[in-house]
Amino acid sequence: MSSYRTRMGDGRVVELTEAExxxxxxAGTQDAAERGGIPPLNEEELGFLFELFACPYRVVxxxxxxxxxxxxxxxxxxxxxxxxxxxxxxxxxRETAIRxxxxxxxxxxxxxxxxxxxFKAVRPIVALEQQAMEGTLQSTIVPMFYGGMPNMALYxxxxxxxxxxxxxxxEGRIDEAREAxxxxxxxxxxxxVFVAAKMAEIGTDGxxxxxxxxxxDVEFLATLRAVERVALDTDLAIEVGMAAEFVLGMHGxxxxxxxxxxxxxxxxxxxxxxxxxxxxxxxxxxTNTRRSTPWNVARAVTFVKAxxxxxxIPVHANVGNGVGGVPLTETPPLDMVTRAGVAxxxxxRIDGL
Amino acid sequence: MPVxxxxxxxxxxxxxxxxxxxxxxxHRKMRLPEAKRYVxxxxxxxxxxxxxxxLMRELREELDIGVVTSVPGCAKGLEAKWRxxxxxxxxxxxxxxxxxxxxx
Numbered sequence: 001m002s003s004y005r006t007r008m009g010d011g012r013v014v015e016l017t018e019a020e021x022x023x024x025x026x027a028g029t030q031d032a033a034e035r036g037g038i039p040p041l042n043e044e045e046l047g048f049l050f051e052l053f054a055c056p057y058r059v060v061x062x063x064x065x066x067x068x069x070x071x072x073x074x075x076x077x078x079x080x081x082x083x084x085x086x087x088x089x090x091x092x093x094r095e096t097a098i099r100x101x102x103x104x105x106x107x108x109x110x111x112x113x114x115x116x117x118x119f120k121a122v123r124p125i126v127a128l129e130q131q132a133m134e135g136t137l138q139s140t141i142v143p144m145f146y147g148g149m150p151n152m153a154l155y156x157x158x159x160x161x162x163x164x165x166x167x168x169x170x171e172g173r174i175d176e177a178r179e180a181x182x183x184x185x186x187x188x189x190x191x192x193v194f195v196a197a198k199m200a201e202i203g204t205d206g207x208x209x210x211x212x213x214x215x216x217d218v219e220f221l222a223t224l225r226a227v228e229r230v231a232l233d234t235d236l237a238i239e240v241g242m243a244a245e246f247v248l249g250m251h252g253x254x255x256x257x258x259x260x261x262x263x264x265x266x267x268x269x270x271x272x273x274x275x276x277x278x279x280x281x282x283x284x285x286x287t288n289t290r291r292s293t294p295w296n297v298a299r300a301v302t303f304v305k306a307x308x309x310x311x312x313i314p315v316h317a318n319v320g321n322g323v324g325g326v327p328l329t330e331t332p333p334l335d336m337v338t339r340a341g342v343a344x345x346x347x348x349r350i351d352g353l
Numbered sequence: 354m355p356v357x358x359x360x361x362x363x364x365x366x367x368x369x370x371x372x373x374x375x376x377x378x379x380h381r382k383m384r385l386p387e388a389k390r391y392v393x394x395x396x397x398x399x400x401x402x403x404x405x406x407x408l409m410r411e412l413r414e415e416l417d418i419g420v421v422t423s424v425p426g427c428a429k430g431l432e433a434k435w436r437x438x439x440x441x442x443x444x445x446x447x448x449x450x451x452x453x454x455x456x457x
Binding site: 059060061062064065067068069070071072075078086101102103105106107108109137138139140141142143144200202203204205206235236237279280311312313314319320321326332334337338341342344345350351352353 | 361362367378380384385419448449450
C-alpha cells in the first residue's frame with residue numbers, strides 16, 4: 001500500500017495512507033464547518049488538497065497569474081530578532097533589513113516595527129520610530145507599514161496601571177475584572193491612535209494593528225475603535241491582523257455596533273473590521289499540533305474561504321508559524337509552508353498572504 | 354518562512370509589479386482581481402504579466418518607476434514613488450510631503 005510523507009502540526013514527519021490522508025482532509029474541513037457554522041469544502045476542493053499533499057515534491061507554488069500580495073507582521077524582526085520572534089540574530093539594522101527584503105527577497109510591501117512590537121512601548125519613543133520611518137520612506141519603493149500589537153495585557157498589573165483580570169477572574173470578581181478591561185481598553189485605543197497619527201504625519205503608507213484580540217473581546221473592541229479614529233483622521237491604509245481564530249470572551253458582554261464580540265470567527269470578524277474602516281483584514285486559524293498538517297490546512301482553508309466570501313475588503317491570511325495550517329515549530333518546514341500558502345490561494349481565493 | 358511565501362505565492366515586489374498591485378489594495382481597498390486589472394490597464398499589459406519578472410523588469414525601466422537591480426540613473430526611492438503615483442493616479446503621502454517640503 002502506498003503512503004504519503006507529510007507532517008504533524010508540530011512539524012514532525014508522518015506517513016499517511018491514501019485513506020488516512022483523505023480522512024484527515026475530510027475531518028479538518030468538517031471541524032471548521034461545525035465550529036464556524038460555515039460550509040465545508042466540496043469534493044473538488046478536497047480533491048485538490050489531496051493532490052497537493054500527495055505530490056512528492058518538496059516545494060510547490062501557485063499557478064502563474066494566481067500570485068497574491070504579501071504583507072508581513074514584524075517582517076525584518078526575523079532577520080535581526082531573537083528566538084522569541086523566530087529571529088536569526090543577524091547583526092543588521094531595521095532600515096537595512098527592509099532594503100534587503102525589498103530588493104533581494106521581492107516583497108510586495110514592508111513594515112517597520114519596534115523590537116517590542118507593542119504600541120504601549122512605542123508611545124514614549126515614537127519620535128525615534130518616526131525618524132526611522134522617514135529615512136525608510138525616502139529610500140524604498142514598496143508601500144511601508146508601521147506595525148505593532150495592541151497587547152492589552154501590558155496595561156494590567158504588574159506591567160501596567162490597571163487590576164489584572166487574570167487575577168480577578170479566578171477569585172470570581174467578575175464585575176471588577178470587566179471594569180479593569182474596559183479601562184485598559186481605553187488606554188489601548190489611545191496609544192494606537194497616537195502612534196498612528198504620528199506615522200501619518202510623516203507620510204507612512206499604512207498602519208498594521210497586528211495580533212489583535214490576544215487579550216480577548218475588549219482588546220478587539222479597543223482596536224475597532226482605533227481603526228474608526230485612524231480612518232477618520234488620517235490617510236493611512238489600515239491592516240488588522242488577528243491573534244487567534246476565535247475572539248475570547250474575557251469580558252463576555254462587549255459589543256461593537258450591536259454585535260457581541262466574544263466568540264466571533266474570521267468570517268464574522270471581517271465584517272466588523274471593514275465597517276470600522278480598515279483596508280485589509282488578516283484572519284488567523286490556529287494549528288492543532290496533535291493533528292496532521294493536511295487536517296490543519298483543510299480546516300484553515302475552510303475558515304478563510306468563508307472569510308474571503310464574506311469580505312468587502314482585501315483578505316491577507318496569516319500563514320505563519322502555527323497559523324493558517326503551518327506547523328507550530330521554530331523552523332517551519334518549507335514543504336508544509338508552501339502547501340498551506342498554495343491551498344489558501346487556490347481554494348480560499350485570498351487577496352494576499 | 355516569508356521567503357518561502359515570496360517564492361511560492363508572492364507577486365515579486367519590485368522584481369515584477371507586486372508593489373503596484375499592493376498600492377491599489379491599500380489606497381482603494383480593491384480586491385486582488387480588481388487591483389490586478391487596474392494596474393494591468395495602467396501599464397498596458399495583461400494581469401498575468403504583472404508577476405512576470407522578465408517582462409516587468411524591462412517595462413519598469415522603460416517607465417522609470419524603479420527596478421530591482423542597481424542601475425545608475427534609474428529612479429530610486431521617492432523619485433520612483435512620485436512616478437508611480439502619477440502612473441496609478443493615487444496620492445502617495447510621503448511624496449505629497451516631499452512636494453510640500455520642496456515647494457512644488
